[in-house]
Amino acid sequence: xxxxxxxxxxxxGFLHIGGARTALFSWAYARRHGGKFILxxxxxxxxxxxxxxxxxxxDGMAWLKLQADEGPFYQxxxxxxxxxxxxxxxxxxxxxxxxxxxxxxxxxRAAQExxxxxxxxxxxxxxxxxxxxxxxxxGVEPVVRFKNPLSGEVAWQDQVKGRIAIDNSELDxxxxxxxxxxxxxxxxxxxxxxxxxxxxxxxxDDHVNNTPRQINLLQALGAPLPLYAHLSMILGxxxxxxxxxxxxxxxxxxxxxxxxxxxVLNYLGRLGWSHGDDEIFSMEQFVAWFDLDHITAxxxxxxxxxxxxxxxxxxxQADGARLLAETVRRLGMQGIVTQPTAELAQxxxxxxxxxxxxxxxxxxxxxxxxxxxxxxELRAQHLTPVALQALQALRAALQDxxxxxxxxxxxxxxxAAAQGLKMPQLAIPLRVALxxxxxSPSIDKLLQAxxxxxxxxxxxxxx
RNA sequence: GUCCCUAUCGUCUAGAGGCCUAGGACAACACCCUUUCACGGUGUGAACCGGGGUUCGAAUCCCCGUGGGGACGCCA
Numbered sequence: 131x132x133x134x135x136x137x138x139x140x141x142x143g144f145l146h147i148g149g150a151r152t153a154l155f156s157w158a159y160a161r162r163h164g165g166k167f168i169l170x171x172x173x174x175x176x177x178x179x180x181x182x183x184x185x186x187x188x189d190g191m192a193w194l195k196l197q198a199d200e201g202p203f204y205q206x207x208x209x210x211x212x213x214x215x216x217x218x219x220x221x222x223x224x225x226x227x228x229x230x231x232x233x234x235x236x237x238x239r240a241a242q243e244x245x246x247x248x249x250x251x252x253x254x255x256x257x258x259x260x261x262x263x264x265x266x267x268x269g270v271e272p273v274v275r276f277k278n279p280l281s282g283e284v285a286w287q288d289q290v291k292g293r294i295a296i297d298n299s300e301l302d303x304x305x306x307x308x309x310x311x312x313x314x315x316x317x318x319x320x321x322x323x324x325x326x327x328x329x330x331x332x333x334x335d336d337h338v339n340n341t342p343r344q345i346n347l348l349q350a351l352g353a354p355l356p357l358y359a360h361l362s363m364i365l366g367x368x369x370x371x372x373x374x375x376x377x378x379x380x381x382x383x384x385x386x387x388x389x390x391x392x393x394v395l396n397y398l399g400r401l402g403w404s405h406g407d408d409e410i411f412s413m414e415q416f417v418a419w420f421d422l423d424h425i426t427a428x429x430x431x432x433x434x435x436x437x438x439x440x441x442x443x444x445x446x447q448a449d450g451a452r453l454l455a456e457t458v459r460r461l462g463m464q465g466i467v468t469q470p471t472a473e474l475a476q477x478x479x480x481x482x483x484x485x486x487x488x489x490x491x492x493x494x495x496x497x498x499x500x501x502x503x504x505x506x507e508l509r510a511q512h513l514t515p516v517a518l519q520a521l522q523a524l525r526a527a528l529q530d531x532x533x534x535x536x537x538x539x540x541x542x543x544x545x546a547a548a549q550g551l552k553m554p555q556l557a558i559p560l561r562v563a564l565x566x567x568x569x570s571p572s573i574d575k576l577l578q579a580x581x582x583x584x585x586x587x588x589x590x591x592x593x
Numbered sequence: 594g595u596c597c598c599u600a601u602c603g604u605c606u607a608g609a610g611g612c613c614u615a616g617g618a619c620a621a622c623a624c625c626c627u628u629u630c631a632c633g634g635u636g637u638g639a640a641c642c643g644g645g646g647u648u649c650g651a652a653u654c655c656c657c658g659u660g661g662g663g664a665c666g667c668c669a
Contacts, residue, residue, distance in 0.1 A: 140669045175668055232667065239666090246594040249665060273667055291598065300596055300665090308667040315669045338597065339664040362599075363662075369604090371662080397605095400618090404606055407617040426606075428599050429662060436605065436619040446632085484631040539628095546628090553628035561629075569630035 133165025134329045137191075137198075138319070140172040141183035144380030145190030147432065148334060148364045148372060151398045155361060156332045157196045158399075158413075158420040168326055169198035174205050174318055190381040194391050195413075203326070205318050212313040215321050215351070216274055216306060224350040225306060227272035228255040250302035251275070274307035276317070276347055284342040289359035289422040291335070296342045304343055320344050324353040332422075335360040359422050362402065365431045372432075388460070388487030390448065393441035402426045410443060442486050453478050453491070460492035461499060468499045476579040480571045498580060501588070502566030512568060517559035518592060520549040524556065525589040533582050539574035564588050 135156040139149055160167035169191070173179040188202070205212075219225035230238075230251070239249040255263060256277060266272070278301050285295035306317035313321075319340075323331060338360050348355055366372050384394050395413060403426065405411070405419045445453065454470045457478055461468055468474070477498045478491070485491035496502070504513070513521075524545045531541045546556040557573045564585060570576050577585050 138669090142669075172669060178668075235667085243594075248595040288598095294597070296597070302665090305667050310667085312667085314667070319669090334663095335598070336663060337669090340669090342597095360598085365662090367604090369661090401605065406607065409605090409618050424607095430606090431604060433604050433619065439619055442632090481631095483633090542628090555628090557628050567630090571629095571631080573628070 131329060133160055133163040134168065134327050135160045135165065135332055136168040136170050136201075136323070136326065136328050137196075138170040138172050138322075138333070139187050140175060140178075141180060141187060142175065142178040143183055144186040144382065146372065146380060147398070149187075150190060150194060150381045150394070151364065151401060152332065152334055152361055153191060153196050154194070154395065154398050155359075155403070155420070155425070156330075158417050159330060159332060159422070160199070161417045162420050165329070166199040167197075168203070168328070169201035170203045170205070170322060170326070171201075172205050172315065172318065174312060174315065176206075176312075186380065186382070193382060193385055194395055200326075203322070205322065208318075208322070209312070211325070212307075212318060212321055213311070216313065216317075219276070219306075219350065220274065222350075223257070223277070225274050225276050226255060226257050226303075227266070228275045228303075228305075229266050229270050229272045230254055231270065248300070251304075253303060256303055271309040273305045273309050275303040276306050276343075276350070278303050278343070278346055284345050286341065286345060286355070286358055288338075289330075289357055290362075290425040291338070291360055291427050294338065294341070298342075298346070301343060301346070306347075316340055316343050317347065320347045320351070320353070323356055324348065324351065328356050330359060331356045332359045332361065335362050359425070361425065362427060362429045364401065365429050367432050367434050369431050388489035388491070389437070389441050390444045390488070393437065393444045396444070397437045397440050401432070402430045410440065438486050445482055445485055445488070445491065448482070450475060450479060453482060453488075456488050457492045457495055460489055461496065464492065464496070466496065466499055473579060473581050473584075474498055480575055480579050484571070497565040497567075498584075501591075502564075504562060504566045508562050508566065508568065512559045512562040513592065514559075516549075516551075517555070520545065520551055520556050521559055521563055521589055521592060523549060524560065525586060528577075528582070528586060528589075533578060535572075535574040535578045538577045542573060542577075563592055 137149075137153040137156050139145065139153075145153075157167045159165075171184055171187070173184070184202075191198070216225065220227075228251075235251070238252060242249045255272075255275070257263060279298045281298055283295045283297050285293060288294050304316060305314055307313050322328075323344075341358055341360075345355060364372060381394065385391070392413070395416075396411060399411070399416045399420075400409060403420070404424050408415075408419075411419070454475050457474065458468055458470050474495065477495050481491055481494050485494060524542065527541045527545050528538070531537055542556060542560070543553065546553055549556065558568050560573060561568055561570045561576070564576065564580060
C-alpha cells in the first residue's frame with residue numbers, strides 16, 4: 131500500500147506555525163515512505179475563503195519547500211461529486227432531509243444548555259421504521275443530515291494518542307448539506323479523503339472530535355478507513371493558545387523577521403517530535419528519521435529563543451553568496467540600495483557568526499554601505515581630543531600600509547604604543563569612528579573588510 | 594454542563610517496569626578564550642502534578658483527584 135497523506139488548510143488566513151508543522155509532518159511521512167503528499171484547499175466556506183489566503187498558503191509552503199506531489203485541489207471545484215454522493219446517501223437511506231429551521235435549532239440548543247445537557251439535534255426528521263414524520267413545511271428548504279448510528283461506540287487507534295473511543299450516543303445527526311445545497315466540512319473531508327486514497331490523516335487534534343463522525347460516514351459509504359494521527363497544538367511563547375489576535379503569525383513573517391527557512395523547519399520538526407537527543411538535523415535526516423511513534427501527545431509551547439539559536443546556527447552554516455544576497459535584499463528593505471560587492475562579501479563573513487538573524491546581519495553591515503552617524507553620547511565618550519589625535523596619527527600610518535589584516539593589526543599596535551595608549555584606548559575610538567558603534571569583530575579584520583578608501587575617508591572626516 | 598485529549602527541569606524533550614543518583618538541548622548563571630562585543634569551550638543550578646493501587650521493583654501500568662487544552666455550528 132502506498133502511503134498517501136494530505137494537508138488540507140482552509141483559506142481563511144495565512145499559513146501559521148501550527149499549520150506549517152502539520153504540513154511538515156504530513157510531507158515528511160509521505161517522503162519517508164516513498165508515498166505521495168497531497169495539498170487540498172478546503173474552501174467551501176465561501177464567505178470566509180479568499181484568493182489572497184490561498185496565495186498566502188501557497189507562498190508559505192513554497193518558502194518552506196514543502197512540495198506537494200498532487201494538487202492543490204479545491205473543494206469548490208468538486209461540488210458535482212459531493213452532490214452525487216449526497217444523492218446516493220439520500221437514496222440509500224443513510225442521509226435524510228431535515229426541515230428544522232436555524233431558529234428552531236437555536237431554541238433547541240438554548241433549552242438544552244439551560245438543562246445542562248449537551249446541545250444536539252433531537253432527530254425530529256430522522257426516519258425510523260414505524261415512525262410518522264410530520265408533513266414538510268412549505269417554503270422551507272431542507273438541510274441534509276447524516277443518519278448517525280444511535281448506539282455502540284466508534285473507536286480508532288490514533289497513531290499519536292492511542293486508542294480513542296466515543297459513544298455514538300454522544301453524536302447527533304450532523305448536517306452534510308446546507309439548505310442551499312452546499313456540502314459541509316465533515317462531509318467533504320470524507321469524500322475527498324476517500325476519493326484521493328488518503329491512507330494517513332495527519333492533522334491537528336482539534337479534529338479529534340470530528341473523527342468519529344467521519345469514520346461513521348466513511349463506513350456508511352463503504353469506504354476504507356485511513357489511519358489517524360492527531361497532533362497536539364502549539365502554544366504561544368507565553369503558554370497561551372495561539373490565535374489570530376494573539377501571537378499567531380504567518381510563516382512568511384519569519385522570513386520578514388530574518389529567519390532562514392531551514393531554521394524554522396528544524397525547529398518545527400523538533401517541536402512535538404524527537405529523535406533521541408538530536409537537535410540539529412537537515413530535512414534529509416528528518417525525512418529519514420521521521421515516524422509517528424515519537425510524536426508528543428501533549429501541547430507544546432513555542433520557544434523563540436530556541437528558534438533563534440537554530441537560526442544563528444544555520445546562518446553560520448549558510449552559503450556566503452546566499453547570505454550576501456539576503457543582506458543586499460534586506461538592506462534594500464531598510465531603504466539602502468546597494469550591490470553585492472567583494473567588500474560586502476568580506477564583511478558578511480566577518481559578521482555572520484555574530485548575527486542571530488538576517489535582519490541583524492544586514493543592520494550590522496549598514497556602516498559598510500552608508501556613512502554611520504555617530505551619536506553625540508558616543509562621540510563625547512570616545513572621540514576625545516586624545517583619541518582624535520591618535521586616530522589622525524593612525525590615518526597617517528595607514529596611508530601606505532599594506533591592506534592586510536596582519537599588517538593593519540601591526541600598524542594599530544605601533545600607533546597605540548607611539549601615542550602612549552593601550553590597545554582598547556585606540557581600538558574603541560576607531561570602531562566608533564568607522565561604525566558609529568564601540569563593538570565590532572576584531573579591529574584588523576574590520577579595517578581589511580572595509581577597505582582602504584573608506585577607512586581613510588572616515589578618519590579624515592573626523593578632524 | 595456533557596464528551597474527548599493531556600501532564601518529566603522556566604521551555605522543547607529522552608525515557609516502552611530494573612540501564613534513572615532521571616539524560617540532552619534552549620534559556621539562566623559561573624569560568625575560560627578575547628584589544629571590545631559576539632562566537633566558541635568548560636562547568637553549575639534546575640523536573641517525574643497529588644493520592645491510592647498493581648509489582649520483588651514504577652517517571653514508566655491501573656484508578657481517583659487536580660491543573661491545562663479541545664469539542665459540543667447550515668465554520669473549517
